Amino acid sequence: MTLIVGIPACNRMLNALHVHYAPARYGEALMFCAGALPVLLPPVGVGMLDVLDRLDGLLLDGSPSNVQPALYGESTDATPDKHDPQRDATTLPLVREALARGMPVLCICRGLQELNVAMGGSLHQQVHDVAGRRDHRSGAGLPPTATLDEKFGYKHNVAVSGQFAAMVGSREITVNSLHEQALDRIAEGLVVEGVAEDGTVEAVRVAGAASFAFGVQFHPEWHVQTDAASRAIFEAFGRACAAYRSGTIPTIDGGS
16 A cells, blocks of 8 residues: 655635645655655644544645744744744644654654654744854845745755764755744754754754654755755655554664
């Protein structure tokens, strides 16, 4: 049977109607590299937990929205117009339950931030205002006419270590950068395995997880057809999903 991976959707207004959506590139990367079919998970809260019984993996995708600061104990809100409470109410319980089940989890951009908050960590709400940090936002340093390919192009190097380095086969990778928020206080149980030149956390692993459980701040889904490290992340996730379905212990690196 084909592997099934759930991707939580965002909630947006379109023509005065609520719509649920996720960028297609996440699902395309799953099909191309992981041999898995994507299933969109509507942001309807804890009721979505029952769907985990039917899934082989969970992918928390990126989004223009930000996690509500109150969820990590912060009263000041630097981006009050950029929240998606329905998504927060769905993804945070989903990732906690998926980890408890030993289900493979891959968290990208907002997904990494959700993982950190779900496990008790906090976020920099405007990382470009933190002393010594670069501007990681989409289009930073580019002209207004920049294309999507230019905005998702390679921006900076990341020093990687541990199991993440074993997975991508290198101690340094070059990544894109499209985020205004970043990890601040690292949740207990997360191991930092990727750091940008300015100190921004770019990759983490859930310590002691029963299966694949990684988060990245960059967007590997954009370069899976051309970048070896990006492809390796999705391939390892796919192997873990297959192992989860079969009840075997997955490998993180290039093994089967």
